[in-house]
Amino acid sequence: TKLSHIRNFSIVAHIDHGKSTLADRLIQACGAIEARDMKEQMLDSMDIERERGITIKAQTVRLEYKAKDGLTYQLNLMDTPGHVDFAYEVSRSLAACEGSLLVVDASQGVEAQTLANVYHALDAGHEVVPVLNKIDLPAAEPERVKQQIEDVIGLDTSDAVMISAKTGIGIDLVLEALVTRLPCPEGEENEPLQALLVDSWYDAYLGVIILVRIKNGVLRKGQKIRMMASGLAYQVDSVGYFTPKIIQSNELRPGEMGFFTAGIKAVADTKVGDTVTDDKKPAAEPLPGFKPSVPVVWCGLFPIDAADYEDLRDSLAKLRLNDASFQYEPETSAALGFGFRCGFLGLLHLEIIQERLEREFNLDLITTAPSVVYRVHLTNGDMQELHNPADMPDPARIDHMEEPWIKATIMVPDEYLGPVLTLCTDRRGQQVDLTYAGSRAMAVYKLPLNEVVFDFYDRLKSISRGYASFDYEVDSYSESELVKVSILVNAEPVDALSFVVHKANAESRGRGICQRLKELIPRQMFQIAIQAAIGGRIVARESISALRKDVTAKCYGGDASRKRKLLDKQKEGKKRMRQFGKVEIPQSAFLAALKMG
Numbered sequence: 001t002k003l004s005h006i007r008n009f010s011i012v013a014h015i016d017h018g019k020s021t022l023a024d025r026l027i028q029a030c031g032a033i034e035a036r037d038m039k040e041q042m043l044d045s046m047d048i049e050r051e052r053g054i055t056i057k058a059q060t061v062r063l064e065y066k067a068k069d070g071l072t073y074q075l076n077l078m079d080t081p082g083h084v085d086f087a088y089e090v091s092r093s094l095a096a097c098e099g100s101l102l103v104v105d106a107s108q109g110v111e112a113q114t115l116a117n118v119y120h121a122l123d124a125g126h127e128v129v130p131v132l133n134k135i136d137l138p139a140a141e142p143e144r145v146k147q148q149i150e151d152v153i154g155l156d157t158s159d160a161v162m163i164s165a166k167t168g169i170g171i172d173l174v175l176e177a178l179v180t181r182l183p184c185p186e187g188e189e190n191e192p193l194q195a196l197l198v199d200s201w202y203d204a205y206l207g208v209i210i211l212v213r214i215k216n217g218v219l220r221k222g223q224k225i226r227m228m229a230s231g232l233a234y235q236v237d238s239v240g241y242f243t244p245k246i247i248q249s250n251e252l253r254p255g256e257m258g259f260f261t262a263g264i265k266a267v268a269d270t271k272v273g274d275t276v277t278d279d280k281k282p283a284a285e286p287l288p289g290f291k292p293s294v295p296v297v298w299c300g301l302f303p304i305d306a307a308d309y310e311d312l313r314d315s316l317a318k319l320r321l322n323d324a325s326f327q328y329e330p331e332t333s334a335a336l337g338f339g340f341r342c343g344f345l346g347l348l349h350l351e352i353i354q355e356r357l358e359r360e361f362n363l364d365l366i367t368t369a370p371s372v373v374y375r376v377h378l379t380n381g382d383m384q385e386l387h388n389p390a391d392m393p394d395p396a397r398i399d400h401m402e403e404p405w406i407k408a409t410i411m412v413p414d415e416y417l418g419p420v421l422t423l424c425t426d427r428r429g430q431q432v433d434l435t436y437a438g439s440r441a442m443a444v445y446k447l448p449l450n451e452v453v454f455d456f457y458d459r460l461k462s463i464s465r466g467y468a469s470f471d472y473e474v475d476s477y478s479e480s481e482l483v484k485v486s487i488l489v490n491a492e493p494v495d496a497l498s499f500v501v502h503k504a505n506a507e508s509r510g511r512g513i514c515q516r517l518k519e520l521i522p523r524q525m526f527q528i529a530i531q532a533a534i535g536g537r538i539v540a541r542e543s544i545s546a547l548r549k550d551v552t553a554k555c556y557g558g559d560a561s562r563k564r565k566l567l568d569k570q571k572e573g574k575k576r577m578r579q580f581g582k583v584e585i586p587q588s589a590f591l592a593a594l595k596m597g
């Protein structure tokens with residue numbers, strides 16, 4: 001296809017504003033899929049994504065569109081993930097396109113991720129077409145929302161497209177806007193090959209599939225290619241694109257998006273952001289790459305049943321094949337035995353992986369307290385990255401520590417602003433900006449990541465009755481007075497519950513956790529002492545009194561089957577418990593204990 005007949009675009013939106021529904025409509029309108037083949041939300045492929053209504057893996061679809069000018073265009077739609085944790089994947093997808101559709105729900109208006117995503121698109125040099133969705137809803141206020149887009153984002157909305165992705169109104173206008181308003185790609189087919197490696201994943205039939213955007217040159221079946229960053233060379237087995245069905249072709253030309261396979265065994269051998277070039281006639285320069293995605297949240301994953309260790313290891317290896325941003329390494333815990341320390345892009349990413357391990361791989365796991373990555377500067381001049389509070393060096397060896405901060409943008413209706421500001425202040429936030437647009441406020445804060453990682457998002461949602469929206473980016477490291485709080489159960493330290501916190505909050509956080517554990521740990525046949533300690537100093541203490549009666553006592557000794565049932569039930573409950581010395585702690589306590597009140 002000629003460059004002038006290609007349009008590469010993404011759809012950016014706040015979650016639930018209708019991105020996936022619009023994508024499905026566009027696919028349908030271009031006849032790529034028969035209505036009977038059309039599963040709802042074609043692009044959200046994994047079950048968990050479908051259930052949670054989010055898109056994790058960026059995917060691309062090639063559409064053929066016959067425009068009003070009588071010409072046929074190749075439209076490449078690049079799907080992007082919709083959650084804050086995956087901002088990095090959004091920006092790498094955008095780098096492969098020239099334009100974006102900015103979808104805003106006309107009954108909701110601009111939200112935090114609308115802003116974050118549109119800024120990513122503008123940063124990528126995109127032409128942005130505003131699209132107001134859900135105009136079928138009685139609550140839709142397209143005029144007010146257009147004004148808001150102008151005020152908050154500064155985009156001209158006089159040509160905004162009004163649609164209902166649900167009923168199909170305006171889909172034709174979106175397609176025309178893509179052709180008439182977005183620029184076509186640039187590129188030179190006689191130059192040496194330069195293809196941007198946008199994504200890669202493992203497929204059981206085809207092996208590693210690599211998604212590319214061709215900038216210059218032509219990628220052909222049988223060609224010997226080289227990855228410029230890794231230096232590895234391969235022979236191309238197959239070339240093609242998705243409609244979303246896999247279509248094989250002989251070549252990909254400048255401006256086009258598509259995939260190739262080349263007998264590559266592991267996703268780890270492909271580096272997202274790398275440049276693919278011809279092995280014999282390489283390009284002089286690689287394309288500008290992406291910043292690598294670094295896990296910012298780490299936690300331990302341990303099998304409840306030690307016999308599941310090998311299964312857990314194999315399952316993690318499988319997950320990692322398709323998710324290069326997820327990392328893990330073996331970890332041993334005094335209390336929990338053998339497991340893995342795992343790194344994630346954020347808490348949602350953590351929850352998704354944990355859920356997949358439990359559901360798809362049938363594993364019962366204990367997740368330890370999530371921690372961010374601290375920088376520990378030792379008195380001998382060395383610097384260590386601390387992923388696990390259990391590895392914190394002796395305070396005598398520490399000169400100072402640094403913690404990561406984020407820049408957060410929160411949008412909230414006026415009436416909930418007060419509690420939101422209080423929450424940010426409680427979490428050591430520093431206000432950067434506070435502005436108003438209509439009846440909504442936009443607050444920009446710098447916040448320490450460790451205050452946000454655990455339950456900030458849940459708290460924000462609950463104090464704003466679900467109306468606040470939130471987005472963040474990792475900002476910088478800065479020096480901080482941090483201490484490790486250890487939790488002791490019957491005088492034994494439970495390393496999986498220890499955490500690092502700012503000195504000023506250490507005592508109250510320790511007290512809160514002891515109180516919560518008191519409620520979470522069931523009474524047992526003996527008294528249990530729960531303590532929080534900083535170094536050797538106990539800062540909080542709670543106790544759980546002993547259980548007096550036998551569980552079966554109320555069965556009067558008569559009904560044997562009922563008695564057995566009760567004991568079986570108790571055994572069942574035990575599977576979800578973990579023994580610490582003599583004390584059994586339910587799995588649920590590990591994460592729940594750390595939710596800040």
Ligand code: GDP
Nearest residue numbers: 013015016017018019020021133134164165166
């Ligand atoms: P995404 O999170 O941006 O991908 O949003 P989805 O496409 O999953 O849509 C979120 C919800 O809004 C779903 O329940 C859709 O059915 C609904 N929705 C999407 N577009 C429209 C629309 O034009 N009108 C109405 N009434 N609902 C819509």
Ligand code: MG
Nearest residue numbers: 020053054055
């Ligand atoms: Mg979606």
